Amino acid sequence: MNFVSIPSAIRFLVFVAGLLVSPVFVIAQDASRESESPSSNLPLSSKDPEEIRSQNIDEFIDVPVSCRMTQRFEMYCPHSEADLRELKSMGFTQVILDRVELHESATRLGLQVVLGHWWTHQTSPEDIERGIEWARAVDPRTLIGFSVQDEPERNSPETHFRFYVDLYERLKPIIRKEFPLVQIEISHWGPMASLTDAQLRYYSLLYRAADVMRIMPYPDIHEAPLSDVFFIMQRSRKVMHLADRELPLVVVLQTWIHPPKNQLPEIDELRVMAYQAMLSGTETLSFYDFNRQVWGQAPQFTDHFRELMKELTEMSKLYQKHQIKTFITNDGILKSTLTSPEGSVTRIELNTSRQATSGFNPLEVRWLPKHTTPEEER
Incomplete structure (x- = not known):
């Protein structure tokens, strides 16, 4: 036989009682009577026209x-x-x-x-x-x-x-x-x-x-x-x-x-x-x-x-710790600039396409040369 502590039992009863009079339970009752919610008509394809x-x-x-x-x-x-x-x-x-x-x-x-x-x-x-x-x-x-x-x-x-x-x-x-x-x-x-x-x-x-x-x-x-x-x-x-x-x-x-x-x-x-x-x-x-x-x-x-x-x-x-700014071009090239707290800059560019485009190979990721600050070079 399993025994439940009195505090746990009281907490459970209070929670259940609260749910029964809460908007959650009311919504559940109302929703159960609805034949359809807007969710039924949402487009769920993984590929848009x-x-x-x-x-x-x-x-x-x-x-x-x-x-x-x-x-x-x-x-x-x-x-x-x-x-x-x-x-x-x-x-x-x-x-x-x-x-x-x-x-x-x-x-x-x-x-x-x-x-x-x-x-x-x-x-x-x-x-x-x-x-x-x-x-x-x-x-x-x-x-x-x-x-x-x-x-x-x-x-x-x-x-x-x-x-x-x-x-x-x-x-x-x-x-x-x-x-x-x-x-x-x-x-x-x-x-x-x-x-x-x-x-x-x-x-x-x-x-x-x-x-x-x-x-x-x-x-x-x-x-x-x-x-x-x-x-x-x-x-x-x-x-x-x-x-x-x-x-x-x-x-x-x-x-x-x-x-x-x-x-x-x-x-x-x-x-x-x-x-x-x-x-x-x-x-x-x-x-x-x-x-x-x-x-x-x-x-x-x-x-x-x-x-x-x-x-x-x-x-x-x-x-x-870098600040990042990213945008994407019309031909699907994602370009990011990553700037360190000291001001050095790293750039990453990648082709999101499965085909070659704009001089990029399919799905190519490029790390461009890093630009450093004078302080970092010292």
């Missing part, structure tokens, strides 16, 4: 973005402590977990933890309380994020985004009081160029429902232009403006089997996408997901991915 895309990206061409270098690297869904050790050795700083038993191992290894949930309007108050109890079990020095849903428009299109706004307002005082270092997070697909103005405004509800936004640019699926990583990040910032909130971004890239060829991504494409994200202001670069069985089916994928992570983490450390 070319005419729509070319018109949409005009406003972002040659417009500089100022940022700092990415310092966090995350992997989704490790399956074991051995996986955690492997990820730590690759330079990852955090993991997003859906396996409750792994948080202690992550803490021992020095990995920070984001807890992943899949909550919808049909989630019971008891399930939400269990998620909070799970958070209470994690070392507070390790826990940094509490994700309430992954791609709600795909995984629960019948749930109106208003539900997550109300859930956020209900969770926020609990999280702020008990877990002051923890951010409430949510992810979504895109945002893609095919979204209408009304749909962008609808997405802005999600940006009012989180402290951190996870976006998922997957242009390597179905061979969409890889420069979509940059443009999707800028589109996300446009939605932030609609929500009147500036949020840290987590950019999630795929390390999973891609349709229609059912193959893992090419490392050269991953490199170009990762560089775009890191040079354009993502706070965290994330990958979905780490599956040894799947990775083992592709010769040398693990070794090449490890080499890529070494390259990315070294760049992160080397340019940690």
Whole structure:
């Protein structure tokens, strides 16, 4: 027989009672009676029609973005402590977990933890309380994020985004009081160029429902232009403006089997996408997901991915204090200027296209000669 402490039982009853009278529960009841939410009509392709895309990206061409270098690297869904050790050795700083038993191992290894949930309007108050109890079990020095849903428009299109706004307002005082270092997070697909103005405004509800936004640019699926990583990040910032909130971004890239060829991504494409994200202001670069069985089916994928992570983490450390300005040209060349506190300048340019263009080879990354200050030369 399992015994629950009286304080825990009282806390649970108070939380459940609060949910039953809260806007969250009311929204859940209302949403369960709705036959359709706006999420059901959102475009979820990973590739926009070319005419729509070319018109949409005009406003972002040659417009500089100022940022700092990415310092966090995350992997989704490790399956074991051995996986955690492997990820730590690759330079990852955090993991997003859906396996409750792994948080202690992550803490021992020095990995920070984001807890992943899949909550919808049909989630019971008891399930939400269990998620909070799970958070209470994690070392507070390790826990940094509490994700309430992954791609709600795909995984629960019948749930109106208003539900997550109300859930956020209900969770926020609990999280702020008990877990002051923890951010409430949510992810979504895109945002893609095919979204209408009304749909962008609808997405802005999600940006009012989180402290951190996870976006998922997957242009390597179905061979969409890889420069979509940059443009999707800028589109996300446009939605932030609609929500009147500036949020840290987590950019999630795929390390999973891609349709229609059912193959893992090419490392050269991953490199170009990762560089775009890191040079354009993502706070965290994330990958979905780490599956040894799947990775083992592709010769040398693990070794090449490890080499890529070494390259990315070294760049992160080397340019940690630099100011970065990045823009993209009409022919898909991303250009970044990295300026140190002392004034030395490093320039990185890369071709986001799978074809040669403007004197660049396909997917070529160029590091231009560094310009130093007189003080550094001495």
